[in-house]
Amino acid sequence: MHIVVCVKQVPDSTEIKIDIETGTLIRAGVPSIINPYDHFALQKAIELKKAHKCKLTVISMGPPQAKSVIQLGIALGADDGILLSDRAFAGSDTWATSYVISKAIKKVGKIDIILCGMQAIDGDTAQVGPGIAQHLAMPQVTFCEDIKIDGKKIIVRKLIDGGYEIIEANSPALFTMIMPKDFEPRYPAFMDIHNSLDKPYHQWSMADIGAEEQYIGLKGSPTQVDRIYPPPAREKAEMISGGANEAVEKIVDIFEKENFLKI
Amino acid sequence: MASMDTLSRELMLDSLRNYAKKNLTHEFLKEMDDKNEFPTEILKEMYDQSILGVHLLLIPKEYGGISGGTFDVYRVCEVLARIDLGIATGVFATFLGTDPLSVGGTDDQKEEWMTRIAKENLLVAYAATEADAGSDLVNLRTRADHVLKNGELIGYKLTGNKQWISNGAVADVYSVLAMAPGGPSWFMVEKGTEGFSPNKHEDKHGIRLSNTAGLSFDDAYIPKKNLIGNVEGHGLLQAQAVFGYTRVMVAAFGLGCGWEALEVAIKYSQQRIQGGGPLSDKQGYTHKLIVPHAVDLEAARAYIEEISERLDGGEKGLQTEGAIAKYAATESGNQTAEDAIQALGGYGYTKDFSVEKIKRDVKIACIYEGTNEVMEMTIFRGCWQEHLKTRGQHYVSMAEEMDVLHSQTPEVGANSAALALRALAAILEECRIQRLTRHQYITFKLGKLISFAELAFIFARRSSADRYTETIKFDRNVWQTMSRVYAKNAALRIAIEGLALVLGAAEKDTDLAENLNLDKIQVLQKGLISDMDLIALKLKDTFKAK
Numbered sequence: 001m002h003i004v005v006c007v008k009q010v011p012d013s014t015e016i017k018i019d020i021e022t023g024t025l026i027r028a029g030v031p032s033i034i035n036p037y038d039h040f041a042l043q044k045a046i047e048l049k050k051a052h053k054c055k056l057t058v059i060s061m062g063p064p065q066a067k068s069v070i071q072l073g074i075a076l077g078a079d080d081g082i083l084l085s086d087r088a089f090a091g092s093d094t095w096a097t098s099y100v101i102s103k104a105i106k107k108v109g110k111i112d113i114i115l116c117g118m119q120a121i122d123g124d125t126a127q128v129g130p131g132i133a134q135h136l137a138m139p140q141v142t143f144c145e146d147i148k149i150d151g152k153k154i155i156v157r158k159l160i161d162g163g164y165e166i167i168e169a170n171s172p173a174l175f176t177m178i179m180p181k182d183f184e185p186r187y188p189a190f191m192d193i194h195n196s197l198d199k200p201y202h203q204w205s206m207a208d209i210g211a212e213e214q215y216i217g218l219k220g221s222p223t224q225v226d227r228i229y230p231p232p233a234r235e236k237a238e239m240i241s242g243g244a245n246e247a248v249e250k251i252v253d254i255f256e257k258e259n260f261l262k263i
Numbered sequence: 264m265a266s267m268d269t270l271s272r273e274l275m276l277d278s279l280r281n282y283a284k285k286n287l288t289h290e291f292l293k294e295m296d297d298k299n300e301f302p303t304e305i306l307k308e309m310y311d312q313s314i315l316g317v318h319l320l321l322i323p324k325e326y327g328g329i330s331g332g333t334f335d336v337y338r339v340c341e342v343l344a345r346i347d348l349g350i351a352t353g354v355f356a357t358f359l360g361t362d363p364l365s366v367g368g369t370d371d372q373k374e375e376w377m378t379r380i381a382k383e384n385l386l387v388a389y390a391a392t393e394a395d396a397g398s399d400l401v402n403l404r405t406r407a408d409h410v411l412k413n414g415e416l417i418g419y420k421l422t423g424n425k426q427w428i429s430n431g432a433v434a435d436v437y438s439v440l441a442m443a444p445g446g447p448s449w450f451m452v453e454k455g456t457e458g459f460s461p462n463k464h465e466d467k468h469g470i471r472l473s474n475t476a477g478l479s480f481d482d483a484y485i486p487k488k489n490l491i492g493n494v495e496g497h498g499l500l501q502a503q504a505v506f507g508y509t510r511v512m513v514a515a516f517g518l519g520c521g522w523e524a525l526e527v528a529i530k531y532s533q534q535r536i537q538g539g540g541p542l543s544d545k546q547g548y549t550h551k552l553i554v555p556h557a558v559d560l561e562a563a564r565a566y567i568e569e570i571s572e573r574l575d576g577g578e579k580g581l582q583t584e585g586a587i588a589k590y591a592a593t594e595s596g597n598q599t600a601e602d603a604i605q606a607l608g609g610y611g612y613t614k615d616f617s618v619e620k621i622k623r624d625v626k627i628a629c630i631y632e633g634t635n636e637v638m639e640m641t642i643f644r645g646c647w648q649e650h651l652k653t654r655g656q657h658y659v660s661m662a663e664e665m666d667v668l669h670s671q672t673p674e675v676g677a678n679s680a681a682l683a684l685r686a687l688a689a690i691l692e693e694c695r696i697q698r699l700t701r702h703q704y705i706t707f708k709l710g711k712l713i714s715f716a717e718l719a720f721i722f723a724r725r726s727s728a729d730r731y732t733e734t735i736k737f738d739r740n741v742w743q744t745m746s747r748v749y750a751k752n753a754a755l756r757i758a759i760e761g762l763a764l765v766l767g768a769a770e771k772d773t774d775l776a777e778n779l780n781l782d783k784i785q786v787l788q789k790g791l792i793s794d795m796d797l798i799a800l801k802l803k804d805t806f807k808a809k
Contacts, residue, residue, distance in 0.1 A: 067270060068274065071271070072274055072277075184285070187277060187278040187281045187282065189315055190275050190315060190316045190317060191319055191329065193271050193274045193275050197268075
């Protein structure tokens with residue numbers, strides 16, 4: 001089996017600051033990390049690789065510095081890595097991004113399983129994984145907490161409201177992974193990092209993957225981010241006291257005054 | 264050896280930081296510090312090749328290591344020191360313990376010991392210091408007597424005591440300096456050797472997570488194959504050969520501890536509201552307790568990186584340069600941590616905040632691997648020779664380089680650095696003419712002044728470079744402003760302190776004051792406060808409190 005894991009390099013959200021004057025995020029000088037959801041997906045992929053002797057490829061789309069997350073993936077256990085990097089990719093929204101990654105996956109060849117982190121912590125759209133599946137006309141299961149292989153079947157535990165579903169899938173299929181609360185990310189030992197330099201690493205451009213200009217970058221993006229800003233600070237809440245009946249009367253009064261409710 | 268690529272190095276540092284985030288919380292470190300306990304399991308994990316394998320950085324590839332360069336080791340040492348200097352010392356001791364092998368071992372010895380250290384994750388100790396032989400190893404008393412069989416040398420019997428040995432009671436293997444009939448020599452000694460025993464773990468002021476113990480040798484038999492290099496008498500030269508390198512490591516400790524403490528202080532100052540606003544907005548606070556230390560630490564960083572790159576480029580020795588790096592960075596780190604306690608006020612004085620521990624820890628960096636007084640002496644001796652050899656032109660030539668640099672990049676304070684260097688040259692020359700270096704005090708003080716000038720020179724040069732290393736957190740404008748501030752301070756201190764020094768010792772009249780360009784140095788002080796204001800603002804931006 002051949003597994004592909006898609007990973008993204010993102011700003012460390014714990015270090016992002018807000019520019020008080022403009023209300024926008026200050027990204028300059030913020031350290032970059034592997035998207036935590038992708039880190040979980042990668043660790044699950046490595047478990048599968050070890051248990052079933054699969055081949056594992058890690059892919060990322062990003063600027064040249066994103067090579068860091070590819071090297072991390074290889075150091076943790078992937079067999080090879082591909083960075084999709086081209087100025088023409090800049091400005092791509094999730095649809096254009098998923099197009100680029102799907103072209104790269106097509107170039108890789110016959111793939112059995114694609115794992116993605118459920119969402120990236122900078123964009124939080126959770127759209128790229130499903131977008132890739134759509135471009136590849138591949139079945140997808142999202143919100144997966146765990147994944148196993150049983151013969152030719154892929155078994156996932158999908159998180160739903162109030163519980164989970166166990167879903168069986170045939171390959172090829174794409175799964176987006178959501179880490180459990182007790183997820184402990186692994187980091188590679190020094191020797192594994194050193195040895196990762198000996199494994200295959202490729203950097204592919206638009207031409208390498210045969211991507212068409214109209215489907216990438218700003219041109220290929222049906223959506224564009226206008227602005228990212230923090231929500232306005234909440235005002236102090238009004239606490240409603242009294243027994244249930246009294247509280248309900250007070251709340252109805254407030255709703256009427258605020259025009260939420262017409263009685 | 265050359266350092267590795269930046270990406271690999273940064274990944275290793277990330278692994279180290281993430282290991283520390285998970286396993287070395289402030290609460291854990293505080294508990295171990297309170298108990299004076301060596302964290303055995305932590306060191307085992309740090310050496311475990313499947314978890315971190317940090318010791319592999321210093322073992323050559325051919326013996327199962329990674330062949331890290333000086334720059335790599337500097338960065339790892341800095342990050343380790345930021346985590347805990349006691350743990351950093353435990354790792355450093357292994358680095359140090361393998362040095363006699365690296366420098367003086369035969370190929371077979373390197374193959375045997377380095378491979379074992381790498382593969383078996385062995386902790387190593389470097390056993391040189393004795394009760395009467397600290398700064399001065401010539402007073403070595405531990406003896407290595409010949410053991411003969413049928414008239415042929417088969418081994419040695421070690422007798423004596425060592426003191427203050429890092430990893431002393433926990434190491435698996437020791438490199439031990441002893442006086443053999445042919446002179447001081449290094450021996451590899453394994454734990455459990457009959458006649459060899461470590462003493463109790465010392466109860467120390469700081470680095471309490473580092474195991475420090477004396478060692479006792481009572482006719483401990485060591486086979487002759489364990490004599491490093493198979494030749495007696497080269498021990499002191501072998502020790503000195505790596506000083507440039509080991510001093511850079513301890514310099515990195517000073518830098519790491521200093522920045523860890525300073526970052527705590529900068530963040531605290533933004534949250535502490537007094538007198539109607541945060542302390543971070545108050546000049547009396549920032550310009551005393553924060554800004555000068557940021558400037559001094561970054562000057563030390565520039566110098567450490569310069570020397571690391573030179574060692575990685577194949578230069579040997581650089582003991583004087585190593586001494587300058589060690590002296591400057593550890594003095595800065597120590598003073599920064601001291602002022603970090605002050606910066607946090609009452610909170611800084613409690614154990615709930617990390618700065619008091621950092622201060623207790625970092626003090627050792629001014630003592631071990633050569634006390635800072637020995638560093639002053641070493642700096643003086645090395646640079647004095649240059650001054651004499653060049654008939655007083657050594658620092659004048661460096662000043663001329665700064666003149667050219669100033670004409671190309673006026674923002675970095677190269678004009679002040681040039682004045683600092685010329686003032687130094689004049690002071691050294693006056694000391695030569697009046698034979699003032701017969702006063703030991705003068706030589707030590709000159710060592711200090713020389714370090715200011717050397718750092719000003721390198722900081723100006725490196726801050727004018729097109730590209731900075733990945734370690735520099737500040738933008739070009741800020742780093743160049745720091746260089747400018749450092750150079751202005753260096754010029755003034757060298758001129759005034761140097762003049763006072765000479766006047767205090769001179770027996771003949773001197774016109775030194777006219778040769779120091781004090782008027783020009785004074786003029787260039789203009790703008791110092793606004794430069795410090797800029798640095799204070801940018802430090803707040805860079806280390807924003809949550």
